[in-house]
Amino acid sequence: MDTSKQPEYPCFDITIEDWNNEEFVPLWDEYTGINNEAALVEYANNRLFVDCNGEIYKIVGFEKLVGWRRYVPFVAKYKLVTEYTGQSMTLEDLKAYILSKVDMLDWNADLRDIREEWRVQIIGARSFVELIAGAID
Numbered sequence: 001m002d003t004s005k006q007p008e009y010p011c012f013d014i015t016i017e018d019w020n021n022e023e024f025v026p027l028w029d030e031y032t033g034i035n036n037e038a039a040l041v042e043y044a045n046n047r048l049f050v051d052c053n054g055e056i057y058k059i060v061g062f063e064k065l066v067g068w069r070r071y072v073p074f075v076a077k078y079k080l081v082t083e084y085t086g087q088s089m090t091l092e093d094l095k096a097y098i099l100s101k102v103d104m105l106d107w108n109a110d111l112r113d114i115r116e117e118w119r120v121q122i123i124g125a126r127s128f129v130e131l132i133a134g135a136i137d
Contacts, residue, residue: 005084007051012132015048019101026132031076052128057082
């Protein structure tokens with residue numbers, strides 16, 4: 001494994017089992033808005049993310065940022081440390097993964113049209129960036 005290899009952002013979490021109970025927000029960069037160390041340890045535990053090249057990375061830790069950041073509220077105070085797993089997935093694999101999770105969501109009658117629109121956007125995505133960024137639009 002190449003531990004020096006870094007992901008190209010944004011990245012998408014591919015370890016969330018149930019999208020009804022957990023947020024599925026892309027990582028836009030290596031900095032996290034989670035500023036509580038205990039919550040960060042729980043969040044980072046065994047998370048896998050696919051980057052914009054289809055390469056899969058694991059969060060292996062975090063580094064506390066120093067300097068001016070500690071004085072400014074709502075600014076990231078930690079940087080995620082990732083490790084390349086040596087694995088990858090295709091754009092079609094990621095589409096299938098996201099579609100399977102979208103289909104598992106609890107949709108009431110008012111939201112069914114939104115679900116269909118979302119599915120069309122996912123199916124029509126031509127790149128990882130378009131898919132990852134558009135998956136939460």
